[in-house]
Amino acid sequence: MTDYGRRPGIRETLRRVGATSGASTIQLEPKDGLAEGEAPLGPEREFTVEARSQWKMVMRRFVRHKLAMGSLIVFVLVTLLAFVGARIWKYDYLTVTPDASQAPSWEHPFGTDELGHDYFAQVLRGAQKSIEIALIVALLATILGVLIGAISGYFRGWVDTGLMRVVDLLLTIPVIAIAACLGRTIGGGDWWLMSFILAAVLWTTTARIIRGEFLSIREKEFVEAARAIGAKDRRIIFKHMLPNVVGPMIVSATLVVATAILYETALSYLGLGVKRPDTSLGLLVADFQRSFQTRPWLFWFPGLFIIVIALSINFIGDGLRDAFDPKQTRVRA
């Protein structure tokens, strides 16, 4: 429910606008004998407030969402650590050091595995691969899913029937089973191919959700109004309807990121994901799952990295969802 108690008054709003949007707006410095903090309340002042575009409002709401911003920072830091930190760090993920099976220390923050690989370097390399795979899969799957879902929900009829039968067809077979068969055919090991396979299978969820939304939105008045004034199908879909499903779209896109990371893990567990000597977080967890009793650091660190990455992406998605939906945000812009 809306928290009206937190809604800023006109004076507060004016001050915020003045504080954030540069020189083109109102001066709030005390002048003409006004006391400090007291806004000038002439009518011309009120109407010179700059209009905000939808994206600006979304940005503002997102920036004020503490958890989402915190997660964004965490995610950026982890990504930087994985992509930049791995190059700076003194060990390469392929370097074999003389210290085998060591517990975490200053020399090896995450310990070493039984061959003497520095585990910190390994985990960072794994994080690189996992982030790459997850983002590629999510991007491709969402674009494909939204397009197909929107088209079939909007046009209905035989287009809808045809597309949804394709979705049904893909959904009849478990993702892991398809990926296992395909991976077996290709021989596995190529993570590019693996992410394409995953994207080619994971778009269906998004498509069905978007189609459901479109089916219900297309009956609404504003769509009818747009059609009545002669808007073309493409315009109605992209300009009128799509912004209304951005919430579900983003929620499912973030879910796909998390799902993709987990599928990568599962495929590595089955021996079909990234192959040694290259590594991914999933492969590390899969390889060292039996080390829990003896060398727990090999088990904990890659798992925690997966959790941190997936968690922060999900929280970012949640923040975006709140930011996109003007109806139910706690943080008002």
Next chain:
Amino acid sequence: MFLFIVRRLLIAIPILILSSVLVFVLVVNAGDPLENLRSRPNSQQLIEQKTSAYHLDQPVFQRYLTWAKGILHGDFGKDATGQEVRPKLMRALWITMRLVIAAAIIAVVLGITVGVISAIRQYTLFDYGSTFLAFLFFAMPVFWFAVLLKEFGAIKLNNWLQSPGLSILAGIIIVAIGAGLASIIFNIGEKRSRKRGMVAAAGGAAVGLLVWTLLAVWFGGHTFTRWISTIGPESPNFNGNSFARIGDLAGHMILPTITLAIISFATYSRFQRASMLDTLSSDYVRTARAKGLSNKRVIFRHAFRTALIPVVTLMAIDFGLLLGGAIITETVFQWRGMGTLFYDAVLRDIDPNTAMAYLMVTATLVIVFNIVADIAYAYLDPRIRID
């Protein structure tokens, strides 16, 4: 409605056929079934034998027709060792369905309940807690979680069951959970107030205290068997009455079911929360409130039904996911179910008929679930017309 179902069933048939073709092509190309034979001393003869027994020299399409003819007579063909697939499949099916259905029920019931409550109580402690938990579950690799479960849910818990006792800390936690749950459950609706919440919390705390005392007394001097098991669907050579047998099955089922259910639970609770929030802020809910309907009626009669729609779509998809997830879960917990059957057939040795049997059964189950979901979809949303 009857016509709708008939039509859906008729559409399902070509999908099943297409699916079987797709799967057949996938499986046939997944590897060389003669691989293991090549290194044998009398390889030439063995290869010839196998080639003629499984029609490996024929083109794929013809092999498909032979296979399909068999399926129509209920014959799933023979596996790589020359045994009938069918009995093996039936055993595995029963084991897997037990696991998947239990996990699905747990995930749906818990997920929807938690989702609805956190939407009604948006931005409360419960909402943040369940959101965090759901996100945590999304973020966990299944067998990473399974290893933790084995360690803490099985080994440590079994050790504790040897000489159970409840500390004061456990008591405090139970009382806190009781108070929290009561204040959430009994403080919904237009009578919602701080005072009502306090009274409910106090009542819940009292019940929690009672439960703790009873448990502490009951546990005193008892020892239990190492009940939670991490291997297989049941104890081998178990003898005992049927009551003890149910206990044994439950002890084996608990951990795999939890493992399988957590991701689904997280999905359901997130989607239910999101769609419930959407519905709650829609115009017709405001109208219902404006008419003066009670909060309970608005939430459960007006909002809840509509909010279920996206989740119902999810259910059909999720069933397939659960079946897929069972491949991992069964491998981790060493259940000889459908998942293991498929794993062995595709990834250990190439065994097309067994893999096909798995995929066809899965496909049929998912299609049936989809039809059920479609019907539920139409039933729940009056705006969607069935013609």
